[in-house]
Amino acid sequence: MRVRKAIIPVAGLGTRFLPATKAVPKELLPIVDKPTLQYIVEEAAASGIEHIVLVNGRNKSAIEDHFDIAYELEDTLRKRDKVALADEMRDISALCQITSVRQMQPLGLGHAVLAGRAVVGDEPFAVLLGDDLVRTDDGQRPGIGQLIDAFEQTGKGQVALMQVPKSEIEKYGAAVGTPDANNPRQFLIDKLVEKPPAGTVDTDQAVIGRYVLPASIWPLLESTTPGRGGEIQLTDALAALLQKEGLGGYTIDGERLDAGDKVGFLQANLIEAMSRDDLRARVVEMMRGVLERFDG
Numbered sequence: 001m002r003v004r005k006a007i008i009p010v011a012g013l014g015t016r017f018l019p020a021t022k023a024v025p026k027e028l029l030p031i032v033d034k035p036t037l038q039y040i041v042e043e044a045a046a047s048g049i050e051h052i053v054l055v056n057g058r059n060k061s062a063i064e065d066h067f068d069i070a071y072e073l074e075d076t077l078r079k080r081d082k083v084a085l086a087d088e089m090r091d092i093s094a095l096c097q098i099t100s101v102r103q104m105q106p107l108g109l110g111h112a113v114l115a116g117r118a119v120v121g122d123e124p125f126a127v128l129l130g131d132d133l134v135r136t137d138d139g140q141r142p143g144i145g146q147l148i149d150a151f152e153q154t155g156k157g158q159v160a161l162m163q164v165p166k167s168e169i170e171k172y173g174a175a176v177g178t179p180d181a182n183n184p185r186q187f188l189i190d191k192l193v194e195k196p197p198a199g200t201v202d203t204d205q206a207v208i209g210r211y212v213l214p215a216s217i218w219p220l221l222e223s224t225t226p227g228r229g230g231e232i233q234l235t236d237a238l239a240a241l242l243q244k245e246g247l248g249g250y251t252i253d254g255e256r257l258d259a260g261d262k263v264g265f266l267q268a269n270l271i272e273a274m275s276r277d278d279l280r281a282r283v284v285e286m287m288r289g290v291l292e293r294f295d296g
């Protein structure tokens with residue numbers, strides 16, 4: 001069955017970016033001039049996803065507003081002859097069908113994904129996490145699209161993996177296993193562990209926030225009990241799926257940026273700015289000045 005739907009959990013409190021996120025959802029913090037979440041919705045839409053389920057929480061309704069039609073804003077822009085900008089605003093609301101559901105208690109990522117069950121139903125679906133940006137070249141298949149292809153080719157659920165220094169594996173879901181000799185992007189997973197304490201697993205393969213999962217994950221998520229940090233972990237349900245019917249690890253051809261980390265967020269801003277023709281020269285000059293001042 002084709003992968004048409006995607007869940008994006010957005011209920012998190014964004015504590016790492018306080019006070020910026022006291023009143024503004026962290027998903028709406030801009031990378032240059034576009035909210036982080038819009039990059040992710042665009043990635044999903046460009047990968048063929050037709051329906052996105054946002055799993056939201058209290059006091060973050062600005063997220064739904066961002067993907068809604070902003071009639072007054074558009075009208076004002078058109079009256080001021082800013083037609084292209086008005087059209088751009090309208091395009092945001094046409095990216096994808098969006099349904100918003102609530103995660104009423106912050107019980108973990110697995111719990112958040114489960115909140116999307118009623119909308120997704122009995123079909124395979126993608127999951128994209130808002131902190132992970134996956135940059136691909138223009139014209140290239142976007143990150144989640146590559147994972148959808150791997151799912152359709154193998155018939156197995158897929159998690160995106162990236163290589164990290166072994167000393168950093170404790171910050172991620174960790175995949176233990178062996179590279180697939182027949183496909184350099186595929187990793188044969190033997191074991192998955194959420195944020196293993198230092199020295200307890202020997203691997204450099206970290207889970208990043210892109211998944212394509214079969215509907216058979218639902219009962220496994222239902223029966224997942226609190227794990228690392230007392231939270232219902234998606235990784236624990238994936239470990240159960242791995243035992244039951246197998247699960248592939250896939251290295252996306254692209255660059256993953258961690259917008260959930262302060263320096264990663266700045267890096268994402270700089271890389272995005274540098275990739276825009278109208279900004280590059282000024283940004284280079286600005287960065288030279290900053291480096292001379294603080295690093296020279």
Ligand code: G1P
Nearest residue numbers: 109132171172173207208209235
């Ligand atoms: C989540 C997942 C973790 C994964 C990470 C990727 O953790 O639980 O397995 O490695 O996303 O960004 P979080 O960073 O939300 O704590």
